Amino acid sequence: MTDIVLRADGLAKTFRLGLLRKRVEAVREASFEVRRGEIFGYLGPNGSGKTTTLKMLMGLVFPSRGRAEVLGRPVPNREAKRRLGYLPESPYFYEYLTPEEFLDLVGALCDVPRRERRKRARTLIARLGLDHAMGRPLRKFSKGMLQRIGIAQALMGDPELVVLDEPMTGLDPLGRKEIRDLMLELRREGRTVVYSTHILPDVEMTCDRVAMIFSGRVRSVGPLAELLTARLLSTEICFRHNVGRLPALPAGASLRQAPDGQTVDLPEAADVDAFLKAALAAGASVISITPRRESLEDLFVREAEEDKGAA
Amino acid sequence: MNRITAIAWNTFREAVRNKILYSLLFFAVLLILSALAIGNLTLHEEVRTIRDVGLFGIDLFGVIIAIFVGVNLLYKELDLKTVYTILPKPLWRWEFVLGKWLGMLLTLAVQMAVMGLVLGAVLAAEGGRFDVPMVKAVGLLFVNVMVVTSIAVFFSAFSSPFLSGFFALGCFVVGRSVPDIRALAEKLGPVAKAVLNLFCNLVPNLHLFYPSGAIVGAEEVSVHRQFVGADYMLSATGYGVAYSIIVLVLAMLVFRKRDFV
Numbered sequence: 001m002t003d004i005v006l007r008a009d010g011l012a013k014t015f016r017l018g019l020l021r022k023r024v025e026a027v028r029e030a031s032f033e034v035r036r037g038e039i040f041g042y043l044g045p046n047g048s049g050k051t052t053t054l055k056m057l058m059g060l061v062f063p064s065r066g067r068a069e070v071l072g073r074p075v076p077n078r079e080a081k082r083r084l085g086y087l088p089e090s091p092y093f094y095e096y097l098t099p100e101e102f103l104d105l106v107g108a109l110c111d112v113p114r115r116e117r118r119k120r121a122r123t124l125i126a127r128l129g130l131d132h133a134m135g136r137p138l139r140k141f142s143k144g145m146l147q148r149i150g151i152a153q154a155l156m157g158d159p160e161l162v163v164l165d166e167p168m169t170g171l172d173p174l175g176r177k178e179i180r181d182l183m184l185e186l187r188r189e190g191r192t193v194v195y196s197t198h199i200l201p202d203v204e205m206t207c208d209r210v211a212m213i214f215s216g217r218v219r220s221v222g223p224l225a226e227l228l229t230a231r232l233l234s235t236e237i238c239f240r241h242n243v244g245r246l247p248a249l250p251a252g253a254s255l256r257q258a259p260d261g262q263t264v265d266l267p268e269a270a271d272v273d274a275f276l277k278a279a280l281a282a283g284a285s286v287i288s289i290t291p292r293r294e295s296l297e298d299l300f301v302r303e304a305e306e307d308k309g310a311a
Numbered sequence: 312m313n314r315i316t317a318i319a320w321n322t323f324r325e326a327v328r329n330k331i332l333y334s335l336l337f338f339a340v341l342l343i344l345s346a347l348a349i350g351n352l353t354l355h356e357e358v359r360t361i362r363d364v365g366l367f368g369i370d371l372f373g374v375i376i377a378i379f380v381g382v383n384l385l386y387k388e389l390d391l392k393t394v395y396t397i398l399p400k401p402l403w404r405w406e407f408v409l410g411k412w413l414g415m416l417l418t419l420a421v422q423m424a425v426m427g428l429v430l431g432a433v434l435a436a437e438g439g440r441f442d443v444p445m446v447k448a449v450g451l452l453f454v455n456v457m458v459v460t461s462i463a464v465f466f467s468a469f470s471s472p473f474l475s476g477f478f479a480l481g482c483f484v485v486g487r488s489v490p491d492i493r494a495l496a497e498k499l500g501p502v503a504k505a506v507l508n509l510f511c512n513l514v515p516n517l518h519l520f521y522p523s524g525a526i527v528g529a530e531e532v533s534v535h536r537q538f539v540g541a542d543y544m545l546s547a548t549g550y551g552v553a554y555s556i557i558v559l560v561l562a563m564l565v566f567r568k569r570d571f572v
Contacts, residue, residue, distance in 0.1 A: 015570075015572065052572075055395075055571065055572075058398075058399040059398070059399065060394075060395060060398060060399065060570070060571040061570045061571060061572060062568075062570055078401045078402075078403065079401075081399060081400060081401040081402075082401040084399070086396075086399040088392065088395035088396055088399075090392075091392070091395070091396060092391045092392040092393055092395075092396075093393060093396060094321065094325065094393060096324070096325060096328040096329075097321075097324075101324075105317055105321050106396075106400065108313055108314065108316075108317035109314050109317055109318075109397065109400040109401065109402050110400055110401060111313065111314070111401065150396070153396060157400070157401075
């Protein structure tokens with residue numbers, strides 16, 4: 001059994017819009033792999049090509065170039081779709097159906113036997129906290145409830161791979177936490193989760209690996225920990241200074257008052273040892289030393305700026 | 312098959328929960344009931360009038376519902392983005408189109424059955440009968456709406472409901488006028504005649520499904536006297552089914568290649 005559950009290889013999509021058939025390159029080059037059992041974040045600003053990439057992987061949009069494989073089969077493939085669950089962005093469902101009717105329809109499309117469908121629908125409705133709205137048509141559901149029923153329908157076929165397009169959009173902090181917890185739970189169950197988003201704190205809390213897409217081009221792919229620890233921005237030394245004079249600050253360093261003392265920010269790692277020695281010799285007591293590494297936001301902004309520069 | 316049935320059943324359920332369809336059905340029933348009043352204005356021709364007005368009502372409203380629902384059938388799925396949830400399921404796109412079409416036919420069958428029942432009750436009230444010719448006439452009208460639905464679905468696979476409705480209505484009007492167009496072609500030059508005949512072969516000959524008053528096999532047929540026989544029913548139904556399948560396959564091919572942006 002392959003360890004790669006999803007592979008995008010040079011995917012690109014050019015749309016031709018309007019009477020003049022104007023070319024719009026929604027995705028220029030998307031290449032990445034998703035491994036079994038991980039939570040994979042597909043990050044990018046609005047309009048960067050996240051949804052178009054996912055639609056190509058789901059067989060809703062045909063790529064102009066490149067190829068995609070889902071669960072070891074070229075897209076689109078019915079056998080792969082059977083083992084896959086998908087939540088589209090800002091999902092719309094048949095609003096005249098109740099949650100149970102809708103999940104029953106989805107179950108039938110996923111070839112789930114009738115008796116099993118009913119059981120699975122009720123379990124999912126309860127799991128996603130929608131049992132109070134069992135008999136209510138979907139048109140009366142709030143945004144958060146629709147998002148939850150959307151996730152329930154993605155899970156109806158008991159999929160190995162769950163692809164969620166912007167699952168946090170429009171949710172309040174509690175709703176976002178519920179979805180995050182659910183994704184972690186899905187990973188614990190051995191499923192692979194891929195989701196697109198531009199909400200970076202959610203990614204930091206959930207993802208094992210990420211890919212970043214800017215202007216239709218995937219720029220960084222890798223484990224979140226690796227991408228973030230690659231760059232040391234500065235070292236913060238917090239200390240209390242009781243007697244004597246403060247040692248001279250190295251070039252580029254800055255000093256600021258902190259609630260329990262003073263904090264020096266040293267951009268160069270090479271300056272840390274020398275400054276520490278001098279500070280201790282001057283009678284300072286060190287409270288903390290914190291290496292300040294690049295946050296996901298820093299990385300995201302840097303990549304976005306580099307992309308702008310390249311364009 | 313289970314997947315196609317699921318889509319068809321959902322399409323039927325959507326129609327059943329659509330208030331606009333009830334309004335259309337209400338007006339259709341109203342028109343059939345009005346046949347009672349119109350019949351009473353005639354001298355000893357009440358039953359004949361009720362049959363004519365009733366069949367006209369079933370035909371008119373059957374076609375209106377077929378076009379109205381048919382042109383929205385696929386477009387609505389795209390417009391409301393429900394297709395984004397359904398198509399990533401283990402379902403071929405052609406299965407989706409076929410399921411929608413079958414659901415639509417089930418809806419039309421139920422609607423026409425209701426209209427037929429009302430017409431039967433009205434006829435019974437005036438001492439008439441919903442006899443075999445009437446059953447055959449309603450059966451042919453159902454084949455008629457099946458063809459119109461297929462055309463509406465075909466257009467809705469790539470254009471807006473307004474344009475689809477316009478084209479489908481155009482096909483219906485032209486399709487009903489095929490004998491007149493052929494008669495006109497006979498009076499024209501060879502090139503125009505060939506072009507018009509080719510055109511008549513391409514558009515659906517919907518006149519086949521409303522034969523009352525027409526000459527079939529050198530005899531005038533009528534729901535009031537001698538109506539069409541089993542051989543005509545078979546050939547007309549066969550033609551309607553074959554035409555619908557061809558148009559539906561074209562709709563599937565268009566749908567298969569679409570990007571759902």
